[in-house]
Amino acid sequence: MTGSSAFSKYLALAFRWQRGRQGTGYDKMLLLTAPWPLPFDSYLIRYPEGSEIPPHTDPVQAGRHYRLNLILKSPRAGGEFVCATPIYSSKRIKLFRPDACEHSVTRVEGGSRYVLSIGWVRGKEKASSKKP
Numbered sequence: 032m033t034g035s036s037a038f039s040k041y042l043a044l045a046f047r048w049q050r051g052r053q054g055t056g057y058d059k060m061l062l063l064t065a066p067w068p069l070p071f072d073s074y075l076i077r078y079p080e081g082s083e084i085p086p087h088t089d090p091v092q093a094g095r096h097y098r099l100n101l102i103l104k105s106p107r108a109g110g111e112f113v114c115a116t117p118i119y120s121s122k123r124i125k126l127f128r129p130d131a132c133e134h135s136v137t138r139v140e141g142g143s144r145y146v147l148s149i150g151w152v153r154g155k156e157k158a159s160s161k162k163p
């Protein structure tokens with residue numbers, strides 16, 4: 032993709048609510064993203080009552096995917112982030128490898144949940160090019 036078409040794609044997407052990829056009731060809003068010097072993206076994610084994210088991974092074409100998720104607002108019940116091996120986890124801060132560690136969000140019950148999600152990719156090694 033050329034720089035200018037990447038930028039027009041960014042302008043078309045940024046600061047608008049889009050349906051989450053899993054189609055399970057959550058919405059995301061692209062804030063800032065850049066391909067260089069360190070590929071990164073940042074999203075505001077909104078989970079209305081009854082939404083959830085089933086177990087999944089977020090693979091990248093090359094390198095290692097990291098995410099720092101800041102839980103801005105928790106619902107009264109549910110909406111728990113589940114990941115067996117986070118790098119760091121507290122009530123409001125989750126640092127993890129979404130490409131390597133399956134993760135999910137339990138059904139939000141009693142109010143909404145809001146997350147600021149910042150992701151970046153380190154290294155260039157292709158997962159499929161790894162020697163056994």
Ligand SMILES: O=C(O)CCC(=O)C(=O)O
Nearest residue numbers: 098100112129136146148
């Ligand atoms: O909202 C969350 O806690 C996790 C969302 C998610 O799947 C991700 O950030 O990759």
Ligand SMILES: [Fe+2]
Nearest residue numbers: 088089129134
């Ligand atoms: Fe994810």
